[in-house]
Amino acid sequence: MTELQVKEYPTQPLKCWEQAKNIRKNYYEDYLRAHEKGGLRWAGGAWTFSAIPAGLGEDVYCVTGEPYGATVAFFKDFAAKCHDATEAAGFPRTLCAYMRNYWGSILLDKYILTDGTVVDGYPVPDFIWQDHICCSHGKWYQLVKWLEKKRGKEVPMYCVDVSVGYPTDSDIEEYKVNYIVGQLNDGIEWLEKVTGRRYSDQLLCEAVWNEIKATSLWAEICALNQAVPAPLDEKTMYSLYVMGTLMKHKPECVSFYQTLRDEVKERVRRGIAAVPHERYRVITDTQPPWGFLKIFREMEKYGAVSVGSLYTFGLIGMWEYKPDGTWSPRSIPPQKPQTREEALRAIVEWTMHKPEWAHFYLPEVKTKMMTDIVKQWKVDAVLLHYNRGCEGLSLHIAENRFGLIQAGVPVFPFEGNMGDERDFDFAGTLARLTAFFESVGLKKLKE
Amino acid sequence: MITAGVDVGAKFAKVVILRDGQVVARAKALVGFDVLKSASEVFETALKESGLSRSEVQKVVATGMGRNAVLQKPPINADEAVSEVVADAAGAHQVVPTVKTVIDVGAEEGRGIKVEGGKVKDFVINERCAAGAGTFVEAMARALEVNVEDMGALSLKSANTIPMNAQCCVFAESEVVSLIHSKISKEDIAKAIHDAIAGRISSMVLRVGVERDVVLIGGVALNPGFKPPLEKELHASIIVPEFPEFVSALGAAVIAANPTR
Numbered sequence: 001m002t003e004l005q006v007k008e009y010p011t012q013p014l015k016c017w018e019q020a021k022n023i024r025k026n027y028y029e030d031y032l033r034a035h036e037k038g039g040l041r042w043a044g045g046a047w048t049f050s051a052i053p054a055g056l057g058e059d060v061y062c063v064t065g066e067p068y069g070a071t072v073a074f075f076k077d078f079a080a081k082c083h084d085a086t087e088a089a090g091f092p093r094t095l096c097a098y099m100r101n102y103w104g105s106i107l108l109d110k111y112i113l114t115d116g117t118v119v120d121g122y123p124v125p126d127f128i129w130q131d132h133i134c135c136s137h138g139k140w141y142q143l144v145k146w147l148e149k150k151r152g153k154e155v156p157m158y159c160v161d162v163s164v165g166y167p168t169d170s171d172i173e174e175y176k177v178n179y180i181v182g183q184l185n186d187g188i189e190w191l192e193k194v195t196g197r198r199y200s201d202q203l204l205c206e207a208v209w210n211e212i213k214a215t216s217l218w219a220e221i222c223a224l225n226q227a228v229p230a231p232l233d234e235k236t237m238y239s240l241y242v243m244g245t246l247m248k249h250k251p252e253c254v255s256f257y258q259t260l261r262d263e264v265k266e267r268v269r270r271g272i273a274a275v276p277h278e279r280y281r282v283i284t285d286t287q288p289p290w291g292f293l294k295i296f297r298e299m300e301k302y303g304a305v306s307v308g309s310l311y312t313f314g315l316i317g318m319w320e321y322k323p324d325g326t327w328s329p330r331s332i333p334p335q336k337p338q339t340r341e342e343a344l345r346a347i348v349e350w351t352m353h354k355p356e357w358a359h360f361y362l363p364e365v366k367t368k369m370m371t372d373i374v375k376q377w378k379v380d381a382v383l384l385h386y387n388r389g390c391e392g393l394s395l396h397i398a399e400n401r402f403g404l405i406q407a408g409v410p411v412f413p414f415e416g417n418m419g420d421e422r423d424f425d426f427a428g429t430l431a432r433l434t435a436f437f438e439s440v441g442l443k444k445l446k447e
Numbered sequence: 448m449i450t451a452g453v454d455v456g457a458k459f460a461k462v463v464i465l466r467d468g469q470v471v472a473r474a475k476a477l478v479g480f481d482v483l484k485s486a487s488e489v490f491e492t493a494l495k496e497s498g499l500s501r502s503e504v505q506k507v508v509a510t511g512m513g514r515n516a517v518l519q520k521p522p523i524n525a526d527e528a529v530s531e532v533v534a535d536a537a538g539a540h541q542v543v544p545t546v547k548t549v550i551d552v553g554a555e556e557g558r559g560i561k562v563e564g565g566k567v568k569d570f571v572i573n574e575r576c577a578a579g580a581g582t583f584v585e586a587m588a589r590a591l592e593v594n595v596e597d598m599g600a601l602s603l604k605s606a607n608t609i610p611m612n613a614q615c616c617v618f619a620e621s622e623v624v625s626l627i628h629s630k631i632s633k634e635d636i637a638k639a640i641h642d643a644i645a646g647r648i649s650s651m652v653l654r655v656g657v658e659r660d661v662v663l664i665g666g667v668a669l670n671p672g673f674k675p676p677l678e679k680e681l682h683a684s685i686i687v688p689e690f691p692e693f694v695s696a697l698g699a700a701v702i703a704a705n706p707t708r
Binding site for chain 2: 405410411413431432434435436438439
């Protein structure tokens with residue numbers, strides 16, 4: 001095939017890549033070995049108020065469910081065993097794929113590390129600290145508790161109800177904040193009771209402040225991707241945003257995002273591209289099919305780069321509309337909280353502005369955020385993943401498609417599943433993606 | 448200028464040769480296990496019909512799911528490959544210049560394409576199962592013990608409506624067997640099958656919207672039993688051009704003649 005001549009940008013690997021790999025590796029190993037170090041283990045979702053258990057001490061380690069489910073999905077052989085185990089236990093394959101991967105891991109009594117090493121004996125948490133963000137999250141750990149009980153382990157569980165909607169105005173109503181803060185106050189008493197530990201408000205304040213800084217920093221990093229050429233591609237961003245889903249309240253996360261932010265700024269200054277032949281910019285939506293990230297490499301053959309998504313930007317990153325109408329990183333509060341009450345109010349007010357809430361409540365708000373990303377990040381088209389593995393984030397996605405089309409944005413929808421490879425047709429999706437690229441006038445640069 | 452379009456589909460390979468925008472030859476044959484060999488034989492037949500040699504054809508564009516099998520491979524040596532969606536749009540525009548919506552139903556795949564001036568504006572393709580495509584009719588014809596060519600005419604003899612599932616070939620076949628055991632007439636079952644396919648295709652096409660003129664192409668367009676229920680589902684009259692199964696190959700030939708289009 002004749003190679004088309006297009007502009008080639010300089011590119012280079014991220015310097016902090018190894019650091020990112022090590023942080024993630026240590027995170028899963030720390031959870032596994034927490035008891036050997038005299039520490040505590042807890043389990044819960046990536047959206048949960050993870051800064052709250054941090055008040056129990058610096059030797060408290062968690063593993064968050066969704067990233068763990070995604071890690072399982074990446075290793076397809078292990079994922080297949082997890083699916084078999086959950087289906088054999090009577091759970092339907094239409095349930096949340098992360099949840100099924102997680103349950104499967106418990107049912108198999110095996111734990112997987114980031115390099116694919118499968119360890120015998122699933123590490124039982126000392127307690128579960130969860131919040132109800134969607135119908136699956138409401139049941140996820142209830143079933144974990146039940147599965148552990150069947151193995152003779154009693155795991156106490158606390159759940160926070162966060163169903164107060166998404167604040168479209170800049171401020172969230174006081175009564176909604178009070179409702180969640182009240183549950184967190186009760187939760188702290190519950191944590192002291194079930195662990196027998198004395199709770200430190202000072203550690204809580206540190207953790208809350210870390211979380212606010214880390215999530216604002218991630219948004220700042222994503223905003224740098226407005227540059228042409230994009231300094232980061234979304235496939236790489238998946239390995240970086242994950243720190244925020246694992247340990248957004250930890251100083252390591254803040255420190256890593258500061259390092260990354262500085263490096264990405266430098267890449268923008270020097271015009272370093274993630275994809276050397278960038279000539280068509282797309283964004284995606286919702287979690288990708290984790291077992292098939294190679295689809296991003298196929299896109300690069302057309303000079304197409306995914307510069308992110310509302311999901312990658314807003315699952316962890318905190319954003320707001322500025323007076324000039326731009327969607328920008330959320331300004332952090334003027335000062336660090338000093339008391340338990342201040343810390344709880346600060347983290348609730350901050351967290352409830354997470355853009356991803358709009359998925360559940362207000363499709364038109366999500367569409368507006370997506371169209372604003374299209375404008376600000378100079379995006380040519382949107383690839384929408386109709387993700388059969390996640391009811392929550394797929395909710396209203398067809399409405400988002402209509403909204404984007406009405407706004408004049410080319411949209412390519414494809415069906416798949418973030419965590420169950422049986423629901424993703426790689427060859428078929430690639431054929432349709434090829435047709436889409438051809439329909440917008442792109443030709444393959446090289447094989 | 449002399450160009451050719453080669454559409455290597457799931458079941459048939461089709462070739463159209465154009466001389467200055469006019470069709471001078473068409474040929475088609477079943478695709479065998481050796482895709483290149485089958486397509487090459489069809490290409491050779493078309494060359495014979497046109498009285499041309501391969502060297503006189505200035506550019507060849509391939510399309511269809513087997514397009515890469517003939518790309519830069521002798522004896523066809525297609526210069527370029529384009530997706531079915533792009534070829535369908537160009538071909539439909541060639542035969543019906545006012546076309547805004549193209550519906551292509553082939554052996555394994557159904558497509559709905561929104562078109563403007565022969566260019567694709569939006570499109571949708573059925574996912575995974577061929578339940579809404581030609582293979583489905585073939586499978587159901589086997590279950591009914593009727594020649595597939597007779598299925599359309601048979602369905603037009605019925606005025607009854609029997610609900611049927613067209614989401615899965617396997618389940619639908621079981622349903623047909625149940626209907627046979629329930630003493631439902633072959634005419635009624637044949638109509639139910641066509642209604643089901645029309646329902647499935649229309650729900651897919653409606654995702655991109657239906658705007659007149661609507662053109663139906665692909666092998667299934669030859670089936671007289673399919674157009675009436677599809678028109679009913681879409682609330683739109685449908686144009687079936689002459690030689691609907693060659694429209695994609697024609698589009699590829701048109702693209703070959705107009706590389707900058």
